[in-house]
Structure formats: structure tokens, C-alpha cells
Amino acid sequence: MFEEFYTIAQSINNEYIAKVKEQGALCIGYTCSYFPEEILHALGIIPYRIKGLNVSSLSIADAAFGPFICSHPKCLLQHFALGDYSFLDGIIVTPGCDSMRRIDECIRKTAVNLDLPVVPPFFFHYAVPHKITEYSVKWLVEELHRFIDSVSAHFGLSFSYDKLKESIAFYNRLRKRLEELNALRIHYPARIAGADAVAVYVAGLSMPRDRFYGMMESLLSEYTGTALEDRKRLMLIGSANDDIDFIKTVEGETAVVVADTLCYGPRLEVDYVDEEDEPLHALALRYLNHSHCPRMYGGYKQRLAKVVEAIRIAQVEGVVLQNIRFCDLHGAENGLIERDLEKLGIPCLRLEREYGPLADNERMRMRIDAFLERLEVRRLVCERP
Amino acid sequence: MRKALKQYNFDWMLWRTYEAGSRLLAGTRQEYDIALRYIPNFRDPVKEVFKAKAGQLFLQMTATYLDNIVNAHQRGKKTCMTTFCFSPAILYALDIVPVTLELLTVMMTFLYKRGTGEFLDYCNEAGFTETSCSSQRGSMGALLADIGTPIDMVVTDSPGVCDTNANAFAFFAAYKDLPFFQLNMPPWLVEERVTEYHVQDYKALIGFLEEQSGKKLDVDRLREILTELQKQDELINELEQYLSYKPLPLSVTTCLFIYAGRFMFAGMPIYTQLLEMLVNEGRENVTLLKQGINISHEKSRGFFCYIDHYTHSLRLWQMLEELNIGYSGNILSHFWADSNPPVVHNNWKEAAYSIKTGTLEEMLTSIAAINSRMPMIKSIRGPYDSPYMWLQDTLALASMYKADFIVYNGTPGCRNTWGMVKLLAQDTEKAGFPTHIMYADAFDDRVQSWDATRDRFEEFLRVRRLL
Numbered sequence: 074m075f076e077e078f079y080t081i082a083q084s085i086n087n088e089y090i091a092k093v094k095e096q097g098a099l100c101i102g103y104t105c106s107y108f109p110e111e112i113l114h115a116l117g118i119i120p121y122r123i124k125g126l127n128v129s130s131l132s133i134a135d136a137a138f139g140p141f142i143c144s145h146p147k148c149l150l151q152h153f154a155l156g157d158y159s160f161l162d163g164i165i166v167t168p169g170c171d172s173m174r175r176i177d178e179c180i181r182k183t184a185v186n187l188d189l190p191v192v193p194p195f196f197f198h199y200a201v202p203h204k205i206t207e208y209s210v211k212w213l214v215e216e217l218h219r220f221i222d223s224v225s226a227h228f229g230l231s232f233s234y235d236k237l238k239e240s241i242a243f244y245n246r247l248r249k250r251l252e253e254l255n256a257l258r259i260h261y262p263a264r265i266a267g268a269d270a271v272a273v274y275v276a277g278l279s280m281p282r283d284r285f286y287g288m289m290e291s292l293l294s295e296y297t298g299t300a301l302e303d304r305k306r307l308m309l310i311g312s313a314n315d316d317i318d319f320i321k322t323v324e325g326e327t328a329v330v331v332a333d334t335l336c337y338g339p340r341l342e343v344d345y346v347d348e349e350d351e352p353l354h355a356l357a358l359r360y361l362n363h364s365h366c367p368r369m370y371g372g373y374k375q376r377l378a379k380v381v382e383a384i385r386i387a388q389v390e391g392v393v394l395q396n397i398r399f400c401d402l403h404g405a406e407n408g409l410i411e412r413d414l415e416k417l418g419i420p421c422l423r424l425e426r427e428y429g430p431l432a433d434n435e436r437m438r439m440r441i442d443a444f445l446e447r448l449e450v451r452r453l454v455c456e457r458p
Numbered sequence: 459m460r461k462a463l464k465q466y467n468f469d470w471m472l473w474r475t476y477e478a479g480s481r482l483l484a485g486t487r488q489e490y491d492i493a494l495r496y497i498p499n500f501r502d503p504v505k506e507v508f509k510a511k512a513g514q515l516f517l518q519m520t521a522t523y524l525d526n527i528v529n530a531h532q533r534g535k536k537t538c539m540t541t542f543c544f545s546p547a548i549l550y551a552l553d554i555v556p557v558t559l560e561l562l563t564v565m566m567t568f569l570y571k572r573g574t575g576e577f578l579d580y581c582n583e584a585g586f587t588e589t590s591c592s593s594q595r596g597s598m599g600a601l602l603a604d605i606g607t608p609i610d611m612v613v614t615d616s617p618g619v620c621d622t623n624a625n626a627f628a629f630f631a632a633y634k635d636l637p638f639f640q641l642n643m644p645p646w647l648v649e650e651r652v653t654e655y656h657v658q659d660y661k662a663l664i665g666f667l668e669e670q671s672g673k674k675l676d677v678d679r680l681r682e683i684l685t686e687l688q689k690q691d692e693l694i695n696e697l698e699q700y701l702s703y704k705p706l707p708l709s710v711t712t713c714l715f716i717y718a719g720r721f722m723f724a725g726m727p728i729y730t731q732l733l734e735m736l737v738n739e740g741r742e743n744v745t746l747l748k749q750g751i752n753i754s755h756e757k758s759r760g761f762f763c764y765i766d767h768y769t770h771s772l773r774l775w776q777m778l779e780e781l782n783i784g785y786s787g788n789i790l791s792h793f794w795a796d797s798n799p800p801v802v803h804n805n806w807k808e809a810a811y812s813i814k815t816g817t818l819e820e821m822l823t824s825i826a827a828i829n830s831r832m833p834m835i836k837s838i839r840g841p842y843d844s845p846y847m848w849l850q851d852t853l854a855l856a857s858m859y860k861a862d863f864i865v866y867n868g869t870p871g872c873r874n875t876w877g878m879v880k881l882l883a884q885d886t887e888k889a890g891f892p893t894h895i896m897y898a899d900a901f902d903d904r905v906q907s908w909d910a911t912r913d914r915f916e917e918f919l920r921v922r923r924l925l
Contacts, residue, residue, distance in 0.1 A: 136880070137878075137880060137881060138876070138877060138878075138880070139875075139876030139877065139878075139879055139880060140870075140876070140897075141589070141870045141871070141872070141873065141876045142873065142876055142877055143873075168618060168645055170621055170873070171620065171621040171622070171873035171874040171877060172873050172877055174645075174874075174877070175874070175877025175878045177841050178841050178842055178843060178877075178878045178881055179877070179878065179881065182878075182881045182884070186884070198645060198840070198841065200618075200644045200645050200646075202618075202642050202644075203617035203618055203624070203640065203642050204617070204640060204642055206662065208655060208658040208659070208662075209642065209655075212644070212651070212655055215651060367625070367628070368617075368621070370614075370617050370624050370625070370627075370628040370638075370640045371628055371631065371638045371639075371640055373628065373632040374632070396587070398589065399589050399873065401587045401589055401590045401621060401622050401625050401871070401873065402621055402625055404586075404587035404589065404590075405585070405586050405587050405590065405625050405626075405628075405629045406629075407585075408584065408585020408586055408587070408629075409585060409629065409632050409633060411585060412585055412633075
């Protein structure tokens, strides 16, 4: 049932991309969930959320990035340098965080330094504000205009607002499907493993969306779910993660991740783009407001409220707060979340990890097991008459 | 944190120490020499600062800054935690007292042998990351532990420029449940749209500050401060000319005084006094140079393309003196006024700010432009090789100062610069400047001892035949 999703999610290129590329379609990669895929979709371009999976060495990335940088963008750079992303016709770099924003220069300079064809022909630095105000939304609308002009001119495409409206409607339908999938996660008992759900989300970001929609429809019509009884219900919070194996490590045999705030997933809730509003304004509003990322400074209380609500709805027993080393945004926010959730009586586990081929897998496994034991004790105490 | 450290508020302790230090020269030379015997732990930093003619005034200014913080509430003023790259001029215009984390951190590392280690560590105890920048953590730890003047509001302007900086302020505000405001910086500088964004953002900031302080912005007061800033810019411009002379006609700490003073008292008369004193010293020494009188010996000259190293007793400056290294500027001492020498020389007017004091709108546009061109805010907001960004600034300044080499020094917390400093160094090398990357932490010697840092620096100088 999920094999195909896993195959797509756990590889960089896939047959679906290859097929449409053969037919002349364009594919553009992007680095951050603040970019509205709807625009690319409206232009007939395949959006691709860049991943860093399966890297076995960081030799090239280490030469460009400094030592105090998150391993996630390093893995992305390594893939570019190795030519793994040669199927991309463009890349959109967002200053999502300082480690990721510098992939802009690192890709360009690595190409020159090593004489590698790593730079896609279209390169766009997409500036997203860090706050939600009338003028920052206006800025983002202008930024989307700038992107449309730039990409249309580069590839000789014509942009149509009617097409964009259709794409917005399509993505809203897709979000509806994702919501249905999410319902299986938060069901008591959970009817889908967190790893399976994340595999679906990540696959969705790595292939033509229309095809993905069809696969989602089939999945939801055929899959009735497997009741995952007696598993500790966990929520996963923190740094970006496109690595299904990491979710499997967290879940092991006795837990299930029923909710997450990870930026390769649908975040905490699936909110829709207003189809009645002017499309670019609607997109700017949705993508700034939907954010559940500490890059939006000063929004901690709202994010915490969303987490608490998700914990209530999904009947979460414990929260795993993870951050990739040098991810200060999530690392620091995790400290606040831990303090505030523990005050509310919700057990938390903070993990600092490396992104990549699970170098510290066993260390994490041991800590997660200890945390699950804590939850087990708590269950026993709560069940006492 | 040790109980002993909680006995006194750290800012009060710093204030009393700087206050005492600033009075050391008030007596006779003999009294001063004897006094030094009684302060073995503070002797070296004091001696180093007093090597400059403006040293005493610099210490007085620092003491005044701390006095303002410690006694703010007693004087009916609000305190605002902010960052070095936020111009405090607007806070002074609204009678709000700035509490600049990085400045407090450096005041402590210069003076106390133990540095700020325990405050740094306390941040981690509170849940903040150890990988974050030590410049904020060094004093934020004390404020998290409630051993400093209580903070009333938090303002930062680094979102879009420096995550670890912005994140520290956001964390503190959330941790203490305080009002928080952030100015946002788009990744490029010269565009109508960007200017408009800065001005709108700045107006929102003023609204926030008025609300928090309960005071309305006094237009005349703002004009007065901006006029003073213009005066300060002119003095800095003159100093920059002297700093490009070889050998250096000014004390090696001049650049430090310029930027530290500006971070503390932009637009305030006390800073103007300091600059005037430095300018007078420069004028006198340039006259001597022109008469052929050798006032110093310089083997080679460095340009620090980011920040300095703030280890105890100003040992960086001591080392530069010992090695006869001329050092006249870094990225922190540049504020990019339209009259600034590198701006004039390179015809970069569009990337510079102009101060206009006619209407309120003009003043707000000016102050927003000043703020968006503060050190770091200007140079690392976008791709480093874009126009008016870090590479261009570095090469222009290194050339203007006639530098023989370039040094990068920061902190392991500086995600932004570590994301591309190796690439920048490649480019500066290509441009003909031997470039040294320090792997130290400018605010925490535990990361790499000063001795190790110095050894590596000297090795670089020897290997590249710069000594």
C-alpha cells in the first residue's frame, strides 16, 4: 500500500519526474515551505521540495560551508555537487534560516570552484518576511509578482490568473485529502504509523502533484487502516525532517507519531487558501500565516497554542522535541516548549541530532526508549483506581 | 550558576567597576601607579585603555551607559533590551534606556578574567541552545537569572540578517513574557520597495515604543539627535581619513572606541566629545607625520572583516601593538553615511543614508535608513557577493585602509557568516589579500584559548611573510 510512497520519498529522483521531464515538462526545486507551489503548478512546472537524503559523505559540502552549520543544507549541497539534482531546471532559495539561505552562494561557488555543473539554469532568491503585518503581506505579494515575472521571462512562459485560481482550488482539494490522511493519524487508536504518513507527505513534495493526488485518492479509498493498539502516542516537533528512518527510530515497536510540526509535512493543521480573495494576496496570507516555524520571531505563543491544541485533539501522551545541531531556531524554541508543556503535565524529551544517515541512531534510540518507559510509568499511575 | 554570582546584579557590579576605573586618572601619576598595585585583576585592561588619550573619556562613557541602565527605573525610565546593530538613537529620542546585550557581554569579558562563562551556561540551563551566539548569551544569562536591571521591552532588528541574534531576543521575550518588536530586513538594500518597507517597519516600531513607554515621540528631540548624529558622522569621516595613513597616527584602540561609542550613544553629546578628542589627537599626529616625525612603527596592516576578539584585558589590541600590526578598522566601525569616505570614493551614494531633518517624514526616512545600514545589518543581509554586501564592503575598506591582510573572527554561533566565510576568504585571497579565518569565539575563551588563537594568528603572519 505504501511501498510506492516510500520509494519516491526515499529517493532523490524518481520515475514520475523522469517521465514528465521526457515530455518536456520543467521541474523547479525549492528549499522552504514558505514558497507557494500553486504558482509553479499554474505555470505547468513541477515543484520539488529539495531533500538531503542518502548522502554518504559531506566532503564537498564541508569545503564550502563552515563547520558550524546544520547538516541538512550540507547534505543538499552535496547532492547538488554530485549532480543528483541535475533534473532540476531551477532552484528557489529562501532565507528560511541562516544555514539554508547560504546554500545560494555555496551552490554557485561550488560550481565555479570544482568546475561542476551544479547550478540549475534558473536561480531565484525568494525573500520572505519574518513577520505578519499588512506591509509584510504586501511585500510578499510583490515578491510573488517578482517571481512570476522572473520565471515566466526565463522560460518563455505565459502566466494566467485563471490558471492560478485553478491551481489554488486543486491544492485546496489536495489539502482536503491530506486532512483525511491526518484523521487516520489522530484517530484513537491510530490507524496509520507516523512513518507511513510522513512517507506520503514527503512523496507528495517530490513528484508531479496531479499524479500524487491520484495516488492519494486510491490510498484513501482502499486503505482502512490498521489499529495501532497500545502504542505510546507521540508528537514530533522541531527541525526539518524528510528522513522516514528517523520517524521509524522514534516510533520503534511501541510508539506511534500521531502529530508533528515538521516542515516536510502538513504542519499541525491544513489550512486552506481563500479562493474568494485576490489569488496572490490569498497565497501570501496563507503562507505567512500557516507558518509554524520559529523563523517568525515573536510568534511563540501562537505556536505553543497550536501545539497544545494538537496534543488535545490527537491525545498525545508525550512530545519529542528534536533539533539538528546548529539549528538554533528550533533548538531554542524547543527549550521554551519543553518548559511550558511540562508545566501543563505533558512529558517532553529534547533531542539534539545530526541530519543524515542516522549516525547517532542508537544513542537516540536509547533516549527515546527511556522516555517511553517514563510514559509507561505515567500510564500505570494514571490507570490506578 | 554559583550563588556568589547572584549576590550582586551584574550590571551594577560592572557599573561600579567602570566608574572606579574611569576615576583612576583623576589623581596624580603616583597615585595612579599605586592604585594599579591594588587592582591586579583589572590592571591590564585599564592600562590598555589608558594608552589612548581618549581612554579615560571612553571609560567614563561606559560607566555612564551602565549608570543609565542600573538607575533607569529609579529615574522613571523604561528599559529596552536590544542589539548592537540597532541604532539606539530612537530610544534616546523617546527617553528609553537601551540595554544592549553584546555591549554588556564585552564590558564583562574585557574586565573579568572569568569572562561570562557562567552566564553563557545559564542560558543553556534555561533551555536556550549552546550553539547560539555567545555575544548575546554572555549577558542574557544574567538577565534570565534575574541578576540585572529588569527589562521592560525587547527590540531587535536582525531578522533577515542574523538568526542567532534575532532568536536570542525572541527567546528572552518569550521566556520572560515581555513585549517584543522586530524590525525586518529584506535580503537586499538598494531598491525603492526595500526603502518603503524599512520606513513602514520603522513607523511600526515607533508606535510600539510609544505604547510601551507611554511617551509620544518628540519631533524636536528627534531632530536634535539626528543633528548630533550628522556631526558625529563628519567626525568619523575625518577619523577614517587619518586611519588610512601609514603608519597609523592614532591609538590601535581607536576603531574600538568609534564603534563601541556609537553603539552606546549614537546621537548623544557624550559620544561627540569622544570623537572630537580622537579627531584632535589624529590632527596633531598627522601634523607630526607630515613633519617627518615618526610616531609609530608598522610592519604590516590588517583589516578585520567582521568583528574583533574581546578577550580579557583587550589582549587582541595588546598583541597588535606588540607585533607592530597596524589596525585601523573593521566592519563594525562603518555606518555608511553618504559623506563616508568609502561611499564617496566608490560613488556608492545609493547604498548610503542621508540625514534630513526638515519634516518628521524626512527624519523617519533618515533614521530608518541609518538603522538598515548598521554594521552587520547592511553587509550580511543578502548573498555575500551581491552589490553592497559583505565582499564588496570588505574589499573596499581593506583597500581604503591599505591593509596587507584580512582577518575573519566571529563566534561559532554565527550561522550566517560561517555559511559562506570560506567562500569569502577565497574571493579576498583572489583579490590579493592573504586571509586568515580565526576559529575562536570572540566572547568565550573556553572555545579556543587566547594563547591558541594568538599562536595561529602569528603562524599565519609568519607563513604569509607579513611580519
